[in-house]
Amino acid sequence: MTWSQVYDPFGSLLLSTLVAALPVIVLLGAIGIFEIRAHLAAALGLLTALLVAVLAFGMPVGMAGMSAVYGAAFGLMPIGWIILNVIFLYQLTNEKGEFDVLRHSIRGISDDRRMQVLFIAFSFGAFFEGAAGFGTPVAVTAAMLMGLGFSPLSAAGLCLIANTAPVAFGALGTPVIALSAVTGLDLLELSGMIGRQLPFFSVIVPFWLIWAMVGFRRMAEVWPALLVAGVSFAVPQYLVSN
Numbered sequence: 001m002t003w004s005q006v007y008d009p010f011g012s013l014l015l016s017t018l019v020a021a022l023p024v025i026v027l028l029g030a031i032g033i034f035e036i037r038a039h040l041a042a043a044l045g046l047l048t049a050l051l052v053a054v055l056a057f058g059m060p061v062g063m064a065g066m067s068a069v070y071g072a073a074f075g076l077m078p079i080g081w082i083i084l085n086v087i088f089l090y091q092l093t094n095e096k097g098e099f100d101v102l103r104h105s106i107r108g109i110s111d112d113r114r115m116q117v118l119f120i121a122f123s124f125g126a127f128f129e130g131a132a133g134f135g136t137p138v139a140v141t142a143a144m145l146m147g148l149g150f151s152p153l154s155a156a157g158l159c160l161i162a163n164t165a166p167v168a169f170g171a172l173g174t175p176v177i178a179l180s181a182v183t184g185l186d187l188l189e190l191s192g193m194i195g196r197q198l199p200f201f202s203v204i205v206p207f208w209l210i211w212a213m214v215g216f217r218r219m220a221e222v223w224p225a226l227l228v229a230g231v232s233f234a235v236p237q238y239l240v241s242n
Helices: 013-020 022-032 038-056 061-095 098-109 113-131 136-147 152-162 167-183 187-214 216-220 223-241
Strands: none
Touching (some): 013 022, 013 038, 022 038, 038 061, 061 098, 061 136, 098 113, 098 136, 113 136, 113 167, 113 187, 113 223, 136 152, 167 187, 187 216, 216 223
């Protein structure tokens, strides 16, 4: 069955965009405002997406259902498999005590909490994002910062900020692969274009991270380390993606 999507069914780009955003709004509202459990909120978001696709954008019911099944299978197999393996690896290293060795090693490098955040949230978090993605790096690095004495809220917030730079190529490039599959655009062209935009943000994120943590004046005290961290991440990111 062939179906051509109408991107502006209401004759207003603003209204059509708001209607298309309803599934995301429902999902975030259910979790953040009404504190509904994640799996139930996800089901509400899926139901909203199906209703919007069928009623607002005229998608055939059978095609909408098959798209939902395909999306669930795509999430379960590549994404779920990656997360399962990473959690297994984390639990294994934790049980063997190797994670504590890593934590103490980082603490031994520097007692400066700014550097600890840079090493764990930004550097180690970026490595973890490339291997796992989907929130796992934030959970793991936040736990490490909490083990070093950071408050849970501060650790989570800093790790979320640090996770902005590497996320486009997270989980072995899954977001780019998924975008290529959905749009039909060439994978290498997409990767190259993303790699030409992100390096600028990759240089900025370490400064933003420490600024959010201790303010501008104390951030400026360690600017050489922040610049080295940003550039050493941005340059390989550009070269590899292009």
